Amino acid sequence: MGKLLGAVAALAVSGAQAQGFDPKQPCTDILRDADETTLAMVGAWTFGYLASQQTDARPVDLANVGVILGNLSKACKPGKSLLDLVGGSSKQDAGPAAGSKAEARALLMRFFDPSEDLVALTGALLPKPEDVRAVYSDPLASKMIETYAAALKPGIKFGPKPEHDDLYMIYTTTAKLAAGDPAMDEFPGGYRKVVQYFKSDVPIVRFKFVRKGETSGLAFDGLVYVNNHWVILPKPWRSLD
Template sequence: MRIAAACAVVALSLVGACSSNSDSPPKAPVQASTAASYPAGQEGAEKVVEELRTSADPGVLVKGLAPTGDDFRGLFEADFAAKAQAFYSASSPEVGALAKPEQTEVKLWSATSEDLKANSGDAGQFPGGYAKIAQYLKPGVTLYRWKYVKPGADSGMAYDGLVHTGSRWVWIPKPWRVLEG
């Protein structure tokens, strides 16, 4: 239970860098990686989550993955996009390590908006909250969920909400909380 609570706190804190006043992508800090610019698809997602796992300063990477207003509007229907932007813009907490040093393996799943609506494909690997927001996703959106685990383990630090917008990667964890907030 403690791990689940810690994951929820970390996941919510990860998007605090979202800017409600800017629709342009965040400017990359001098030490920023290329995580947001990796190519779309499974290979790009693998690179992003691996960079998040190994980064000495994941907060810089997370800020580079913060969605803009344009990102929200490109992924969600209009009303939900506006609520999501306001929700994720509400805080900017610190980001710590996303994986423990011994969690060297990554498990990664993807589901399209259509998979989530129909509960097909790997949609069953996603938290149940996705069923609540699937109706608000635009067609053709592919989301990624992942875990950092010890070699041979199935449980570990779990995250969700990584998505390619068509031009860059953004991270919108636990989007169903928009409906709760």
């Protein structure tokens, strides 16, 4: 701690003429005439702000500070404050909340992108045994694991048909379904047979690839958010005795 305080004191003395900055000032005013000490403070402040808004903090070093400052310089426009730039970046980078309806929709809309690899997209949704057990209790969970091992093999894919251009989606949670959520009417009837096996409250999605304005199309069920990722656990009732 003593070394740190000494370094701060030395910086204060050596940078006595440093401008400093107010994040609410126009970025053009801050960056145009900033000395090296002020630029270092801008970079450090930006790193700290972004880290406070996101879950993934990047290493703070001179190379990354240079990248940050370069990005700020390119994005800086008259009338924009530094806070506007960095705050907008953090919101954009953060994206939809994990497990949210918006995140589920964004994920599924990727299946319409012709540049996406549908095998890779589907493969990322294939469940591991621990995913199944986190949602369903035994004996159903063990039987589902056996069913999926045979049916959901690496290399499989799903996606919209050529005539489909939109997504119809029902988002709820397993606890709500078990409690009689009206959304149950949108799920296959077999779910009424498995709600007793739900062991946790997790987001669950029923979705269809459809033509715009329609609600009938290529239907799927059992997209759930569990263990910090989305997986597909389709037709669980088929594993019942």
